[in-house]
Amino acid sequence: MSVWDVFNGKTRFLEDNMNVDKFVYTLGHGYEKFFNGLKEGKIIASKCSECGVTYLPPRIYCEECLSEITEFVEIKQNGVVLGYTIQNVDKDGRHLKEKVIWALIGFNGVRGGIFHKLVGVEPEEIYVGMPVKPVFREERKGSINDIQYFTKTV
Amino acid sequence: MSSDVYIIGIGATKFSPSTPEFSFKELMYEAAVKAYNDAGIDPRKDLDVMVTAAEDYWEGISIFDEYVPDQLGAVLKPVFTVSGDGLWGVAHAHMLINTGQFDVVAVEAHSKASDIVDIQSIWRMALDPYIHRPLVDNVHVFAGLEMNIFMESLDVDRDAVSLVVSKNMGNALGNPLAPYGADVDPDMVNESEVVSYPLRSMDISKYSDGAVVAVLASRKVVEDLGVDAPRILGIGWVSGSSYIEEWDFAAPEFVWRAGQLAYSMANINDPYDSIDVAFIDDRYSFRELQSIYTLGLDNGYSLNELVYNGVTYPDGDLPVNPFGGYLGCGYPLVAGGLQKLYNAVMYMRSGGGDVETALVMTRMEYPSPSAAVAILGW
Numbered sequence: 001m002s003v004w005d006v007f008n009g010k011t012r013f014l015e016d017n018m019n020v021d022k023f024v025y026t027l028g029h030g031y032e033k034f035f036n037g038l039k040e041g042k043i044i045a046s047k048c049s050e051c052g053v054t055y056l057p058p059r060i061y062c063e064e065c066l067s068e069i070t071e072f073v074e075i076k077q078n079g080v081v082l083g084y085t086i087q088n089v090d091k092d093g094r095h096l097k098e099k100v101i102w103a104l105i106g107f108n109g110v111r112g113g114i115f116h117k118l119v120g121v122e123p124e125e126i127y128v129g130m131p132v133k134p135v136f137r138e139e140r141k142g143s144i145n146d147i148q149y150f151t152k153t154v
Numbered sequence: 155m156s157s158d159v160y161i162i163g164i165g166a167t168k169f170s171p172s173t174p175e176f177s178f179k180e181l182m183y184e185a186a187v188k189a190y191n192d193a194g195i196d197p198r199k200d201l202d203v204m205v206t207a208a209e210d211y212w213e214g215i216s217i218f219d220e221y222v223p224d225q226l227g228a229v230l231k232p233v234f235t236v237s238g239d240g241l242w243g244v245a246h247a248h249m250l251i252n253t254g255q256f257d258v259v260a261v262e263a264h265s266k267a268s269d270i271v272d273i274q275s276i277w278r279m280a281l282d283p284y285i286h287r288p289l290v291d292n293v294h295v296f297a298g299l300e301m302n303i304f305m306e307s308l309d310v311d312r313d314a315v316s317l318v319v320s321k322n323m324g325n326a327l328g329n330p331l332a333p334y335g336a337d338v339d340p341d342m343v344n345e346s347e348v349v350s351y352p353l354r355s356m357d358i359s360k361y362s363d364g365a366v367v368a369v370l371a372s373r374k375v376v377e378d379l380g381v382d383a384p385r386i387l388g389i390g391w392v393s394g395s396s397y398i399e400e401w402d403f404a405a406p407e408f409v410w411r412a413g414q415l416a417y418s419m420a421n422i423n424d425p426y427d428s429i430d431v432a433f434i435d436d437r438y439s440f441r442e443l444q445s446i447y448t449l450g451l452d453n454g455y456s457l458n459e460l461v462y463n464g465v466t467y468p469d470g471d472l473p474v475n476p477f478g479g480y481l482g483c484g485y486p487l488v489a490g491g492l493q494k495l496y497n498a499v500m501y502m503r504s505g506g507g508d509v510e511t512a513l514v515m516t517r518m519e520y521p522s523p524s525a526a527v528a529i530l531g532w
């Protein structure tokens with residue numbers, strides 16, 4: 001523990017770290033299906049057999065009727081932009097070398113969606129409802145980053 | 155459900171960008187002493203339960219709730235912490251008193267944001283570790299997304315949003331507890347740095363340190379003390395799905411639902427007609443307009459008209475954040491709701507009986523889909 005000594009020689013603060021560097025986050029059934037699907041270049045959702053709602057990301061319980069969900073379905077990868085923002089600075093306020101367009105992507109008949117980067121699009125071309133599709137990385141390891149970005153459907 | 159709970163006292167420290175001379179416990183102590191004096195009670199004798207609102211990560215201490223009784227007059231009393239904003243604490247105190255088992259319950263919340271050396275990293279830790287954290291480091295990106303969807307869906311002008319900043323920072327000039335009072339031209343906001351389009355740096359409330367304590371009591375206590383105290387006419391809080399992907403960013407359903415719970419308890423059918431003044435979430439400038447719309451306080455105006463016609467200005471039909479909001483008082487993390495409650499009580503007391511009903515509302519920040527609404531009356 002170190003001491004800051006900044007106010008005319010008076011001690012005013014103690015400094016310490018919140019030393020919690022590592023944590024593992026168990027995927028569970030829902031995210032296992034989702035991430036292993038991405039690894040295979042697929043987008044997997046889950047569908048409640050009681051009320052018919054299809055959820056993305058997939059999960060094993062329905063927030064509407066609380067039924068257990070056992071049906072996982074691959075969805076069509078053609079999505080649309082539901083909303084977007086253009087990031088200009090990082091968390092510490094530094095300008096990004098290149099602005100990043102982030103978009104919320106929705107899919108037909110699916111509740112939820114995927115929040116991800118949008119690339120190959122000029123800001124002024126973007127509109128709500130714009131058709132987009134994912135571009136997967138060559139090398140995939142089961143993470144949200146297996147999708148490199150979304151881009152417009154030509 | 156009915157409500158027979160009163161705010162018999164409230165105390166706050168100044169809100170400041172930093173408070174290097176006081177520890178968090180000393181800030182809490184100052185607010186508590188002011189609140190108990192204001193209420194005219196002796197906490198060592200009269201206090202039945204102490205509720206605090208805190209999140210360990212903001213405090214830098216895990217199991218933070220054990221660090222609170224001594225500076226609040228609550229040693230050897232029932233104490234618990236709500237992991238959320240102070241307005242959620244008020245909801246819990248309200249329920250406790252309504253059981254009939256407790257007469258005096260105090261609620262505390264504070265911010266020592268200036269002690270958090272890397273606050274953005276703590277916001278980052280709040281993001282979904284599976285699908286958001288691997289992508290995004292700056293939580294304001296989600297506010298930019300929400301703002302863009304809100305403004306496009308409801309056809310809100312950039313100028314109308316910038317006027318909210320200018321109004322609230324201007325309102326804070328008259329508030330001795332507010333650090334960010336300033337005469338701000340909307341063009342300054344329009345030209346401030348883009349953080350995540352369309353969100354600009356001046357759309358984001360700056361942080362403040364400070365503490366607030368509110369003392370709630372039953373009708374019996376109010377009658378014994380012989381005081382005229384504002385009553386909580388209604389209160390409600392709601393959480394939506396934790397999946398941001400499912401939110402209605404234009405007009406979040408969890409905000410609407412929290413409002414409906416409070417309105418129904420307070421028997422309010424026409425919010426615009428019934429509410430005289432509103433203290434609502436403006437952590438991000440656009441949130442003020444979004445919350446007005448979602449809580450049905452727009453009276454059929456478009457949000458642009460509402461601002462341009464001056465409806466929400468201090469001399470308008472429905473003053474909103476007349477003491478400066480978060481933009482003017484600073485955003486004191488989980489003490490935000492109590493800061494707004496404090497301002498509401500002060501406003502009602504100074505209103506010479508003209509202010510019948512005040513609405514207090516705040517949201518928990520990203521990624522929380524949570525809102526709380528309280529209605530105060532006489």
Ligand SMILES: [Zn+2]
Nearest residue numbers: 048051062065
């Ligand atoms: Zn279902």
